[in-house]
Amino acid sequence: MNDSTTQHENNLDFSTLKLSHDLLKNLSSMGYKQMTPIQAQSLPPMLAGKDVIGQGKTGSGKTAAFGLAMLEKLHVKRFRIQSMVLCPTRELADQVAKEIRKLARATHNIKVLTLCGGTPFGPQIGSLEHGAHIIVGTPGRIEEHVIKGTLKLDDLNLLVLDEADRMLEMGFEAALDNIIERTPLDRQTLLFSATFPKQIKAISESIMTEPTLVQISASEDKSNISQHFYHVEDDAQRFEAARLLLMANPVESTVIFCNTKKETQAVCQHLHNDGFSVLALHGDLEQRDRDQTLLRFSNKSVAILVATDVAARGLDIDSLDVVINYHIAHDSEVHIHRIGRTGRAGSSGKALSIFNDKERYKVGLLEDELDKKITPELLPASELLANPRISAKMATIQIDGGKKQKVRPGDILGALTAKGGGEINSADVGKINVLDNKAYVAVNKKTLKIALKKLTNGKIKGRSFKLRHLAV
Numbered sequence: 001m002n003d004s005t006t007q008h009e010n011n012l013d014f015s016t017l018k019l020s021h022d023l024l025k026n027l028s029s030m031g032y033k034q035m036t037p038i039q040a041q042s043l044p045p046m047l048a049g050k051d052v053i054g055q056g057k058t059g060s061g062k063t064a065a066f067g068l069a070m071l072e073k074l075h076v077k078r079f080r081i082q083s084m085v086l087c088p089t090r091e092l093a094d095q096v097a098k099e100i101r102k103l104a105r106a107t108h109n110i111k112v113l114t115l116c117g118g119t120p121f122g123p124q125i126g127s128l129e130h131g132a133h134i135i136v137g138t139p140g141r142i143e144e145h146v147i148k149g150t151l152k153l154d155d156l157n158l159l160v161l162d163e164a165d166r167m168l169e170m171g172f173e174a175a176l177d178n179i180i181e182r183t184p185l186d187r188q189t190l191l192f193s194a195t196f197p198k199q200i201k202a203i204s205e206s207i208m209t210e211p212t213l214v215q216i217s218a219s220e221d222k223s224n225i226s227q228h229f230y231h232v233e234d235d236a237q238r239f240e241a242a243r244l245l246l247m248a249n250p251v252e253s254t255v256i257f258c259n260t261k262k263e264t265q266a267v268c269q270h271l272h273n274d275g276f277s278v279l280a281l282h283g284d285l286e287q288r289d290r291d292q293t294l295l296r297f298s299n300k301s302v303a304i305l306v307a308t309d310v311a312a313r314g315l316d317i318d319s320l321d322v323v324i325n326y327h328i329a330h331d332s333e334v335h336i337h338r339i340g341r342t343g344r345a346g347s348s349g350k351a352l353s354i355f356n357d358k359e360r361y362k363v364g365l366l367e368d369e370l371d372k373k374i375t376p377e378l379l380p381a382s383e384l385l386a387n388p389r390i391s392a393k394m395a396t397i398q399i400d401g402g403k404k405q406k407v408r409p410g411d412i413l414g415a416l417t418a419k420g421g422g423e424i425n426s427a428d429v430g431k432i433n434v435l436d437n438k439a440y441v442a443v444n445k446k447t448l449k450i451a452l453k454k455l456t457n458g459k460i461k462g463r464s465f466k467l468r469h470l471a472v
Contacts, residue, residue, distance in 0.1 A: 012040055018047050019072055026106035027068075036061035039068075041214040046190060047072060051211040053204055054192045060216055060340075062192045066160050067100045069190070073158055074133055076109055080155035084135040084183075086142065086176065088166040088310070090116040090287065091294055096162060097136040110134070115151070117141045118287030125150045139167060139175035146182050153179075158188045164200055165193040166310055170283075173199075180207055195333040224348040225339055229363065231376040232356050239270055241379050242326060245352050246276065246304065248380035250390050251321035253297065256306045257338050258326045267326060268306040275389035277472050281307040292440075292470065299431035299442035301396040302472055309334055325353040328362040332369040392472070394430050394442040397451060401465040402437045409434055412441050415460045422450035440470075 012034045014027050027033075035043065038056040046052050046069035056062055070083045085100075087093040097114045104110040113127055115137035121144070128150055135142070135151070145151035159180070161167065167176065189208045193200050196215075204211055230245070232238045242256065258264040261282040268280035279293045279302045297305045309329070320342045329335040335353075342349025355363055355376075367374050401407045409432040416424050430442030443451040448469065455467050 017043055017068075019068060020107075022106040023068060023071060023103070026103065029106075030102065032064065038062050038214060038216045039065045041216070042066075042212075043069060045212040045214075046188075049073075049188055051189045051208040052191070052214060053200075053208070053211045054190070054214045054216075055194070055196050056192070056214075056216040063096055063099045063162070064103065066162075066190050066192065067096075067103045070100070070134065070158055070160070071104055071107065071110070073188070074107075074110065076107060076133070078155075079111075079131050079133070081131075081135055081151070081153065082133055082155055083158040083160070084142075084153070084156055085137075085160040085162055086139055086167065086179070087136065087162045088138070088170055088172070090118055090138060091291075092163060093136050093138055100134060100136065112136060115141050115145060118291075139172040139179060143175040143178050146179055153183045156183050156187055158190070159183055161189075161191045161193075163193065164191050164203065165195045165197060168197075168199045168203070169310060173203075176203070194337040195331060225342060225351055226348070227339065227351045227353070227370075229353045229355065229374050229376050230379050232354055234356070238326065238354055238356070239267070240382075241354050242267065242324060243271070243274065244380045244382065244384055245324055245354075246271075246390060247384040247387055249322050249350065249352070252300055252303060252393065253320050254304045254322040254324060254390075255320060255341060256304065256324045256326050257329070258306060258308060259330065261308055263326065264306050264308050271304065271306070272472075276304055277302055277390060277392040278304040278306060279472065281305055283308065283310060295433055295440055296396050296470060296472075299396060299433070299440070300394040301392050301442055301470070303390045303392045309338065321350065323349070323351045325351070328353055328355050328359045328366070330362075332362075332365045335366060336369065391445075393445060395445045395448045396470040397441050397443060397448075397455065398468050398470055399439040399441065399455070399460070399465050400437070400467070401460065401463070402435045402439050404436050405461065405463070405465075407434055407439055407461055407465075411460050412439060412455075415455055415458050416441070416443065416451055418454065418458060422447075422454065424450055424454065 014032060014035060015024060038054055038060045042052050042054045042065050054062055074082055085096055087096055093114055093116050097112050100112050111132045112134045113132035115124055115135060117138055117140050142151065146153065191204055191208065230241055232241050246254065256267060258267055261284055264280050264282045268278050271278045279297065281290065281293050296302045323339050323342045325338060329338060339351035342351060363374050412432050413426065413429055416429055417426055424447050428444040428447045433440045452467060452469060
């Protein structure tokens, strides 16, 4: 395994890379000028056709790194599946596909197809019959297509394993083996992982050829995250600490990380009973509930998300204000990954971690990882609990009509801001998500009744659709 620790320190401009004019022009239009550390280290070997292992946290720019390498390698006129990205969750796969499409905007006729579980199998077969250049999906569903012969990988020349550690944690090793053995041996393989357990080393040795290792340490990460640690005596005080920290930081979006599904559900239930705007995200949720939870958190209809590490992969929130570690993560690298969800894209963020005496050894490991002494701080004053609980600014309305009914975001915005039936300004309308057969719109809570009335009495695309408010 080659170890690459050097960077293009003199010039981090994308223009120094061997990228096509179209890709460079599009990067400039997207505001991408300087490479992040992981991009600067991984892109030169990837563009040279080498296998690469990249280790970096969420928000490090790894998707753009492998996306650019993929697009540079692609022969557009050759309408065959040439590249494939495997992701642990449907949410992450959707996020990766969206980023690749953005990077490919200036290159005409590139088709990116997403194949994930939780969606009907039949339409995916139809899409595959029409052909694609790039496949992005989850191991379970892609394995199913490969075994049934609906997905042919004979022309694949680039394979990406994204968040490989989580795919192994989620039990996808057999599916990965099944898929990889059906790909050409002379392909290029890129593996990205937030952590680097022994299993990753083993899998990389079995499927990669002399990979270049790119590791981005916490010290190289230039994010503006302030970390704070709080000592508690027992579980009762731990929950009290979480409430106090929430009250002392009344922000729009907070994620509380728990180590188990059971703990996640219990913390969420306690906070809900106490009047907080909160939802839980863990592996036992049905796909529909999981999708709606993520959507409502991202559109500011829910202020607090209590989540496990695996469930929160693919959580694409640009302005996450605070991360609370209800327990310290089992692994220091996971801790770095958790807190990296705040302070993204140069903005400031805050990470608050709660620990007891049994977790002191984890704090010691973190001190080694962060190369600094951790001193516990005093918890906020208990008087704060007399204040009103944090509530979300927005509310989500579900509309039983989507792309297949020709509904577009502009149609929904137009129906809400139309004259008559009460006034709603465009500033009162938040994110609009239009799916195949459903649409979701976030509106300011103060205007919820008017919005429901306008959408019920008015028409969208000349039609009336069933509506419901997704209450927390």
